[in-house]
Structure formats: C-alpha cells, structure tokens
Amino acid sequence: MTALDIVIVVAAGLFAGGINSVVGSGTLVTFPVLLALGYPPVVANVSNSLGLVPGSIGGAVGYRRELKGQGSRLLRFGVVTAVGAVGGALLLLVLPPGAFEAVVPALIVVALVLVLLQPLIAKRLAQREGDRHPHGGIPLLFGVFGCAVYGGYFGAAQGVILLALMGILVDDSLQRLNGVKNVTTAIANLVSGVVFVFVADVDWAVVGLLAGGSTIGGLIGARIGRRLRPIWLRAAIVVVGTVAIVQLLIR
Numbered sequence: 620m621t622a623l624d625i626v627i628v629v630a631a632g633l634f635a636g637g638i639n640s641v642v643g644s645g646t647l648v649t650f651p652v653l654l655a656l657g658y659p660p661v662v663a664n665v666s667n668s669l670g671l672v673p674g675s676i677g678g679a680v681g682y683r684r685e686l687k688g689q690g691s692r693l694l695r696f697g698v699v700t701a702v703g704a705v706g707g708a709l710l711l712l713v714l715p716p717g718a719f720e721a722v723v724p725a726l727i728v729v730a731l732v733l734v735l736l737q738p739l740i741a742k743r744l745a746q747r748e749g750d751r752h753p754h755g756g757i758p759l760l761f762g763v764f765g766c767a768v769y770g771g772y773f774g775a776a777q778g779v780i781l782l783a784l785m786g787i788l789v790d791d792s793l794q795r796l797n798g799v800k801n802v803t804t805a806i807a808n809l810v811s812g813v814v815f816v817f818v819a820d821v822d823w824a825v826v827g828l829l830a831g832g833s834t835i836g837g838l839i840g841a842r843i844g845r846r847l848r849p850i851w852l853r854a855a856i857v858v859v860g861t862v863a864i865v866q867l868l869i870r
Contacts, residue, residue: 620824624656628825632832635671637840639833640678640801641847642859643778645671647866649829650775658822664711664773666825669812674833675805681841682798689799696803699760700767704807707771708814714772724864726769727776731860733783755788762788763803770807771814778804779860797844801837 620628631652635645646667653663679686686693755762762784770777778800785796815821847855 625828627652627656628828629832632670632674632829633836634832635829636674636677636833636836636838637843638836638859639671639674639778639804640681640837640840641797641844642855643780643782643800643804644776644859644863645674645833646773646775646777647863650773651866653825658825659820661711661819662822663825665812665815665819666822667829668774668808668815669821670826670829671833672805672809672812673830674837675801675808677834677837678801678841678844679798679805681838682794682801682845685792685795685798685845686802689795692799693802695760696763696799697806699763700770700803700806701810703764703767704771704810705814707768707807708811710768710772711815712818723773723775724868726780727860727864730776730780730783731857733787734779734857734860755785759784759788767803767807770804771811774804774807774811776860776863777807779863794845801841 628649631649635648637645638648639645649667649671650663653667654660658666763781766777766781766784769780781803782793782796782800785791785799786793789796
C-alpha cells in the first residue's frame, strides 16, 4: 500500500463515517474506493464492514443525548439486528455473485419514497384509534431484521431504509431515531464482520485506516446531524439515497 493509497482510504473512511452518522450509505463511498485500489470484492466488503464499525459507534456517541431513555428499544433492536446480520453474512457465502445486489436499487427507491411520505403517513397513522407502539410493534421488528440481513450482506443505504421504517412506524423524533440507527448499523457491521473473519480474508491495514477515518467522521457528522431540522435531515436522506441508486446502477 502506497502513501497515496493510505491517504485515499483514510479520506474515504472520514467521509463515510460522516455520512453514516447523519444519514447512512457510507459504504457507497468506501467499497468502490477499495475496489478501485485493487482489493478483491470479498476482501473489500469484509474489511469495509469492520472498518466502519468505529465510525458508527462515534456517531452513536455523538447522539448520546438523543439515545437517553431508549435502552429497551436499543436492546430489542440490537438482538434482532445481530441475528439478521449473521443471516446476511451467511447469504454472502451461498448466493451467486450479484444476486442480492440486483434488488438494492429497488430497495433504496422504496426507502426514499417512505422518507418523503413519512410525515403524511405518520399523521394518518396518528389519527387511527389507539396510539402507535413505542417500538414500532412486530412489523418494525421484521423490518429491522430485514435491514440487518441486508446490512450483513452488503449494507449500502441500510441506514436510509431503517430510518425510513422507524420514521413511519415509531412515534418519535427523527433525531432520536437517527441515534438508534447509528447503534443498530454498528451492530450489523460488527456482527457480520466477525462472521467474515472466520470465512474470508481480512486486510487489517485497511480496517485500521478506515476505522481511524470513520471514527473522526462519525463524531463530526453527529455534530452536524444533531443540528439539522427534520426537513433538512429528510432532504439529506433523499439526496444520499439518490446518489446511491445512481452509483449502484452504473457499477
């Protein structure tokens, strides 16, 4: 690895960490960069999953005030996420190359539509008889599980999809839910990364460089994201998600 490669990987980690803490889709920055530098896809995917964990943790730390009082929600989502991430990592080993990625653009489009319609849908749901479940109920648990499976396999825009689902099904502020998103994506990356360690090659130099960059980026991104009004946070989600779709389609 040359000095320029080191700078590029750290910069990619920094940018991805910031994006992940605010919105998600940081993988759409780091994964293509690693491929461009000549790393095999599986090595890039595994190293990326492990390297972005500290950034997600940094983002969660930055949102610690918003996470207060959400212990039971985090525990519930965390367990479901861990199980789903294991399933996603195993899917990577048995599915043909590109099989799962074929549906990724469609998933992101659905997520963006949900983000745009979330205020209207949430308002309609609030008019129903009875309050919404504070944790989103069983439907959200299935959604969290599905996001974790996807995150364990590849994970691009995992945060966008999860945030959209929570925004619709949970009666809470988008900022508090963004903190939950940071924790759950960190769990998904960590669990899938640990699974990959036993079945695939890991480039620990890449992991270390991404970890350093993503940690700083996560902390910076959290400071920015916490100050965004819901409408701007929602706009950021749509912009990043759209870029993710374009990038996936032209790969």
